[in-house]
Structures are given as C-alpha cells and as structure tokens.
Amino acid sequence: MEVVHRTKLKEMTTREMTKFSKEHPQSNLLYKRAKNSLFAGVPMNWMTKWAGGFPVFVKQAKGSHFVDVDGLEYVDFCLGDTGAMTGHSPxxxxxxxxxxxxxxxxxxxxxxxxxxxxxxxxxxxxxxxxxxxxxxxxxxxxxxxxxxxxxxxxxxxxxxxxxxxxxxxxxxxxxxxxxxxxxxxxxxxxxxxxxxxxxxxxxxxxxxxxxxxxxxxxxxxxxxxxxxxxxxxxxxxxxxxxxxxxxxxxxxxxxxxxxxxxxxxxxxxxxxxxxxxxxxxxxxxxxxxxxxxxxxxxxxxxxxxxxxxxxxxxxxxxxxxxxxxxxxxxxxxxxxxxWTEDNFYKMISLATQFAAGVNHIVTERSLAWHVTQLGARVEYLFQPNRPKNGTEAAASWDHELDHFIHLYMLNRGILLTPFHNMALMSPSTSQEDVDFHTKIFQEVVDELTF
Ligand SMILES: Cc1ncc(COP(=O)(O)O)c(C=O)c1O
Missing domain, CATH: 3.40.640.10 (Type I PLP-dependent aspartate aminotransferase-like (Major domain))
Incomplete structure (x- = not known):
C-alpha cells in the first residue's frame, strides 16, 4: 500500500501557499480591506474555511466555470456547496x-x-x-x-x-x-x-x-x-x-x-x-x-x-x-x-466518469483511499472502505491532506467543496471539466506518493 509522505506534504503545502498568495494579489488586497468592515474579512463566517489563507473573490460565473478578480478561471465542482447545482445563472x-x-x-x-x-x-x-x-x-x-x-x-x-x-x-x-x-x-x-x-x-x-x-x-x-x-x-x-x-x-x-x-x-x-x-x-x-x-x-x-x-x-x-x-x-x-430528466442523466453520467477517473488512479497507486458516488455527487475519502456510519467517516478525516489537495486543485483551476473532497456536476459541467480534474488528480497523487 502506498503511503503519503508527511514531511514532503508539509513542504509542498508551504510551496502551494506561496504560489496561491503570489497568484491572487487582487483577492488578497480585497480580503485585507474586507477585514475592516466584515467580521473575519468575509460576508459569512464559513468562507474562512477555504484553503490558501484567504478566499478568492469572484468576478463572474456562468455554467460550471467562474473567474476571480485576478482574472483566473476555475472549474467549479463546489457549486456553492450545492446552492448552484443548476450551474451558475442558467x-x-x-x-x-x-x-x-x-x-x-x-x-x-x-x-x-x-x-x-x-x-x-x-x-x-x-x-x-x-x-x-x-x-x-x-x-x-x-x-x-x-x-x-x-x-x-x-x-x-x-x-x-x-x-x-x-x-x-x-x-x-x-x-x-x-x-x-x-x-x-x-x-x-x-x-x-x-x-x-x-x-x-x-x-x-x-x-x-x-x-x-x-x-x-x-x-x-x-x-x-x-x-x-x-x-x-x-x-x-x-x-x-x-x-x-x-x-x-x-x-x-x-x-x-x-x-x-x-x-x-x-x-x-x-x-x-x-x-x-x-x-x-x-x-x-x-x-x-x-x-x-x-x-x-x-x-x-x-x-x-x-x-x-x-x-x-x-x-x-x-x-x-x-x-x-x-x-x-x-x-x-x-x-x-x-432539473429535467435529460440534465440529470447527463450530470450522473459525468459523475460516473469522474469517479472512474479517481478510482483508476487510486487503484493503480494502491492508495488506501476510495471514491463514492451519489447521483451527480462524487467524493474521495482517505480510507479504503465505504464508511457505514458517521463515526467511521469522521475517523478518515485527514485535515492536513485535505487542505493540501484543496489548495493544489485551487492553484490549478479546480474548486472542490471546502468541507470534504466533494465534487458536484451541474447540467453545464462538461467532459473536458471532468478530464481536467482527472489530470490534476493524477498530478497531485504523483506528487504525494513519489
Ligand atoms: C442536508 C442539509 N440540509 C440543510 C442544509 C441547510 O442549508 P442552508 O444553509 O442553505 O439553510 C444543509 C446545508 O449544508 C444541508 O447539507
């Protein structure tokens, strides 16, 4: 079974934090300003949970993508933690x-x-x-x-x-x-x-x-x-x-x-x-x-x-x-x-492909992780088997690894749900979006295990 190298993980997290800060100067400026009038610098306290030290500020969004104030584009698999499961502004x-x-x-x-x-x-x-x-x-x-x-x-x-x-x-x-x-x-x-x-x-x-x-x-x-x-x-x-x-x-x-x-x-x-x-x-x-x-x-x-x-x-x-x-x-x-039959069919098919991409890499690398799907929603957990209850699921939490993966993805244009490694497909999510995630997932796993 492959293991994640912890010392390397710490070093890589520092590297990714620096990269994030360097590539998001406008978001960083807005965040600093926001601290003077918004409690904790955000309009809603959960927004402090994002990886990177400060949240990216959104400029515009359509479908499965959004652009931040630094002009960087993201594939959005968080979709407002389900609030935008329809895709942005259908x-x-x-x-x-x-x-x-x-x-x-x-x-x-x-x-x-x-x-x-x-x-x-x-x-x-x-x-x-x-x-x-x-x-x-x-x-x-x-x-x-x-x-x-x-x-x-x-x-x-x-x-x-x-x-x-x-x-x-x-x-x-x-x-x-x-x-x-x-x-x-x-x-x-x-x-x-x-x-x-x-x-x-x-x-x-x-x-x-x-x-x-x-x-x-x-x-x-x-x-x-x-x-x-x-x-x-x-x-x-x-x-x-x-x-x-x-x-x-x-x-x-x-x-x-x-x-x-x-x-x-x-x-x-x-x-x-x-x-x-x-x-x-x-x-x-x-x-x-x-x-x-x-x-x-x-x-x-x-x-x-x-x-x-x-x-x-x-x-x-x-x-x-x-x-x-x-x-x-x-x-x-x-x-x-x-929320039509056709759109759900498309979203669920993409989720199946998303899960298959992750599963292939996890299996190939013999990682003790697994991937689960629920319709249009997919998640990878850092434990080999499906949890049966809340205690088993909570036991697999790995905050260090979680933070690193979210940050790594964010730095390469992918937004996952901040609370776990959850990805949601919308009717506008495309095959390219899913393939892009698979590619970056392969890269992060390679970095973690070599
Ligand atoms: C299952 C479930 N029910 C209710 C809610 C509450 O939603 P809201 O915060 O939009 O009121 C959430 C939020 O995450 C949820 O996951």
Missing part, C-alpha cells in the same frame, strides 16, 4: 428572475406560479401539501416544530454527524457511546441532549431502542448522509426506518437538500420512500434563496387542527419573505427547465 432561470423582477418581488400574497411549483413538487416527491421558506435550514426548523406539535412529543432523533442547517436540536454528537455538544457549537440555548437522541446511521437495533421509549416526535435524516462524507444506507435500512418509525408513532422527515443530486425526484422519488415531511432548499431556485417542505395528507390534517389561524403569524413557522414571488418564479424555472 439562462431559463435568469429569464424568469428578470421577468419577475419587473413585476414585483414580494407581496405576502400568492402568485399563480406557487400552484405550479407545489403541484410539480407533489408529482416528484409524492407529498400532497407544500409550504415555502427561504432556506433549507428554515424548512427543517419548521418541520421539527410541526412534528412536535402534531405528535405532542418533545424529542427528536438524528444520526451521528448529521447536518441539517443551523438547527439547534441537531448539533449533537455521539462519542464513545456518550452524547455531547457538537464541537464548535456556539451559544446553544439548552444542551441538545435534552431535546435530541442521537444514534449511528445503519444501526437498526439502536434505532428501535431509541424509538421504543415512544417519546420521539420525529427522525430527521438525509436518506444518504452527505455531510460527513457520503454514507449510503445498507440494503433494507430505509424499510426498517419506515417500519420502526410507524410502529412507534414517530414521524419521518427526509431532508433532500443535498440528495436531490440522486435524480429529478431525489432519493425519495428514486426509491419510492414515504416520508411524512420532506424538506429541500439550496439549488431549488437556481441560487435565489428558497426552500420548501412537503406534508403528508395525515400530517397536514393534524397540523390544520393545531395551527391557530388567528395567531398563525406567531406560530414559529413561516416568515415575511417566505414564498415571495421572486423565489417562486425561480423555483418554477428550475423545476421546469433545469
């Missing part, structure tokens, strides 16, 4: 956004487009009733409130190392069989062990034990975990999850914000899953802020009984700008023209 969405912009942006009144979108969401994902939000985080927050309200239960259940947005109840981890605050969690109102049970994904016995107390309002889950690396469900796991949640009176919320990369109906549509509540966001409006949640007929009926129409504005669900005309117009264009 023409159909831009046209719909421009048209709606001339006709009013937000009214707190419905437009007819909202009906088209909800009918289409029902067709794709199976749930009959829909509501809109501005983010996937909000969709998840509201879904949790609804689940507690209609079941009369307080607790929720999550999978270890899940991520569902900045949702307080979900920031809990399981280490050595003990639950605790997720490291980095800032200012929680209460310790999430008061609100939440956490178990490992793919562990049916633990699931049954956790639900058998009959105090869990809902399980919130990505159908395939994506935020600690891609973790596929074992065969039969989803059947068990559905059977056990029904048996113990617990609702099932499926969060398809990332797993929509599985196909036009997401993982739910592809495998005919039957969530009680479904949530989605990020790319659903081609990058315009929007999210949505769907309710089963039963949950909708139960919600109607407990939601006071008089005091609906203080229910804790909803928001002034949610369901605004602009987001809805962008959602319609995305669903009608961008």
């Amino acid at each position: 023409s159909y969405s831009v046209d719909a956004i421009v048209e709606q912009s001339h006709n009013g942006l937000t009214f707190m009144l419905p437009t007819e487009n909202a009906l088209w979108v909800s009918e289409e969401l029902s067709r794709r994902f199976g749930l009959p009733y829909w509501q809109f939000t501005l983010t996937a985080t909000d969709a998840n927050r509201f879904a949790l409130r609804i689940a507690r309200a209609v079941t009369g239960r307080n607790r929720i259940l999550v999978f270890n190392w899940c991520y569902h947005g900045t949702v307080d109840e979900t920031f809990i981890t399981l280490r050595d069989h003990r639950t605790g605050l997720r490291t980095g969690n800032l200012g929680p109102a209460v310790n999430p062990s008061e609100t939440t049970r956490v178990i490992e994904f793919n562990d049916i016995d633990a699931l049954e034990e956790a639900l058998s107390h009959e105090d869990v309002a809902c399980v919130i889950a990505e159908p395939v975990m994506t935020n600690i690396g891609i973790i596929h469900p074992d065969p039969g796991y989803h059947d068990a999850l559905r059977t056990l949640t029904r048996r113990y009176g617990t609702l099932l919320i499926l969060d398809e914000t990332h797993t929509i990369c599985s196909g036009p109906g997401g993982y739910t549509g592809k495998f005919q899953l039957e969530p009680d509540i479904f949530t989605i966001g990020k790319a659903i409006a081609s990058g315009i802020p929007a999210g949505a949640y769907g309710l089963s007929a039963k949950v909708a009926e139960q919600l109607a009984r407990v939601l006071s129409q008089e005091e609906t504005d203080t229910s804790g669900i909803g928001g002034t700008l949610a369901g605004n005309a602009l987001s809805i117009a962008a959602m319609r264009a995305t669903l009608e023209f961008v």
Whole structure:
C-alpha cells in the first residue's frame, strides 16, 4: 500500500501557499480591506474555511466555470456547496428572475406560479401539501416544530454527524457511546441532549431502542448522509426506518437538500420512500434563496387542527419573505427547465466518469483511499472502505491532506467543496471539466506518493 509522505506534504503545502498568495494579489488586497468592515474579512463566517489563507473573490460565473478578480478561471465542482447545482445563472432561470423582477418581488400574497411549483413538487416527491421558506435550514426548523406539535412529543432523533442547517436540536454528537455538544457549537440555548437522541446511521437495533421509549416526535435524516462524507444506507435500512418509525408513532422527515443530486425526484422519488415531511432548499431556485417542505395528507390534517389561524403569524413557522414571488418564479424555472430528466442523466453520467477517473488512479497507486458516488455527487475519502456510519467517516478525516489537495486543485483551476473532497456536476459541467480534474488528480497523487 502506498503511503503519503508527511514531511514532503508539509513542504509542498508551504510551496502551494506561496504560489496561491503570489497568484491572487487582487483577492488578497480585497480580503485585507474586507477585514475592516466584515467580521473575519468575509460576508459569512464559513468562507474562512477555504484553503490558501484567504478566499478568492469572484468576478463572474456562468455554467460550471467562474473567474476571480485576478482574472483566473476555475472549474467549479463546489457549486456553492450545492446552492448552484443548476450551474451558475442558467439562462431559463435568469429569464424568469428578470421577468419577475419587473413585476414585483414580494407581496405576502400568492402568485399563480406557487400552484405550479407545489403541484410539480407533489408529482416528484409524492407529498400532497407544500409550504415555502427561504432556506433549507428554515424548512427543517419548521418541520421539527410541526412534528412536535402534531405528535405532542418533545424529542427528536438524528444520526451521528448529521447536518441539517443551523438547527439547534441537531448539533449533537455521539462519542464513545456518550452524547455531547457538537464541537464548535456556539451559544446553544439548552444542551441538545435534552431535546435530541442521537444514534449511528445503519444501526437498526439502536434505532428501535431509541424509538421504543415512544417519546420521539420525529427522525430527521438525509436518506444518504452527505455531510460527513457520503454514507449510503445498507440494503433494507430505509424499510426498517419506515417500519420502526410507524410502529412507534414517530414521524419521518427526509431532508433532500443535498440528495436531490440522486435524480429529478431525489432519493425519495428514486426509491419510492414515504416520508411524512420532506424538506429541500439550496439549488431549488437556481441560487435565489428558497426552500420548501412537503406534508403528508395525515400530517397536514393534524397540523390544520393545531395551527391557530388567528395567531398563525406567531406560530414559529413561516416568515415575511417566505414564498415571495421572486423565489417562486425561480423555483418554477428550475423545476421546469433545469432539473429535467435529460440534465440529470447527463450530470450522473459525468459523475460516473469522474469517479472512474479517481478510482483508476487510486487503484493503480494502491492508495488506501476510495471514491463514492451519489447521483451527480462524487467524493474521495482517505480510507479504503465505504464508511457505514458517521463515526467511521469522521475517523478518515485527514485535515492536513485535505487542505493540501484543496489548495493544489485551487492553484490549478479546480474548486472542490471546502468541507470534504466533494465534487458536484451541474447540467453545464462538461467532459473536458471532468478530464481536467482527472489530470490534476493524477498530478497531485504523483506528487504525494513519489
Ligand atoms: C442536508 C442539509 N440540509 C440543510 C442544509 C441547510 O442549508 P442552508 O444553509 O442553505 O439553510 C444543509 C446545508 O449544508 C444541508 O447539507
């Protein structure tokens, strides 16, 4: 088995840091200026996570490429961490956004487009009733409130190392069989062990034990975990999850914000899953802020009984700008023209080739790494086998190597998702983009192993 040379890795990282700094003078200048008015020099705190010491500032983007303020061009496999899975500024969405912009942006009144979108969401994902939000985080927050309200239960259940947005109840981890605050969690109102049970994904016995107390309002889950690396469900796991949640009176919320990369109906549509509540966001409006949640007929009926129409504005669900005309117009264009069968076919085929390119090099070099694919999403992990749960996936994290690979790629015009070695294909991603990644991946592996 080939090993990565650690001393050499440190030297190469220093070399790449110098190269990055030298080749991005304008981004560096803007970053220095930004520190005077933006906290940590960035408009949103996660943007400090990029490799290189400062983020590249974007000048313009179209499709699968963007150009930074230093005039350097990149193939974008991060795509706004899924927010731009449609490719940047797809023409159909831009046209719909421009048209709606001339006709009013937000009214707190419905437009007819909202009906088209909800009918289409029902067709794709199976749930009959829909509501809109501005983010996937909000969709998840509201879904949790609804689940507690209609079941009369307080607790929720999550999978270890899940991520569902900045949702307080979900920031809990399981280490050595003990639950605790997720490291980095800032200012929680209460310790999430008061609100939440956490178990490992793919562990049916633990699931049954956790639900058998009959105090869990809902399980919130990505159908395939994506935020600690891609973790596929074992065969039969989803059947068990559905059977056990029904048996113990617990609702099932499926969060398809990332797993929509599985196909036009997401993982739910592809495998005919039957969530009680479904949530989605990020790319659903081609990058315009929007999210949505769907309710089963039963949950909708139960919600109607407990939601006071008089005091609906203080229910804790909803928001002034949610369901605004602009987001809805962008959602319609995305669903009608961008998230099509043909585009998904193309994206998934490219992802398969991306994975094959990586796999070939990993195998040829006998590296103890592996590559996983979920529809249009591919990821390489620094461990030989597919992880079965969050703990196994977290164990393969190698921050030093991760940082180096991201930086190496960035210095050669490739942007990967900063949180892991994740690449997403958009409808505009091309064969050349994928081949370019394979070429640079070969180069980085050569440097690491010789
Ligand atoms: C599965 C999942 N759900 C929800 C969210 C929250 O999305 P947003 O930050 O756009 O609200 C994320 C963000 O990464 C996510 O990965």
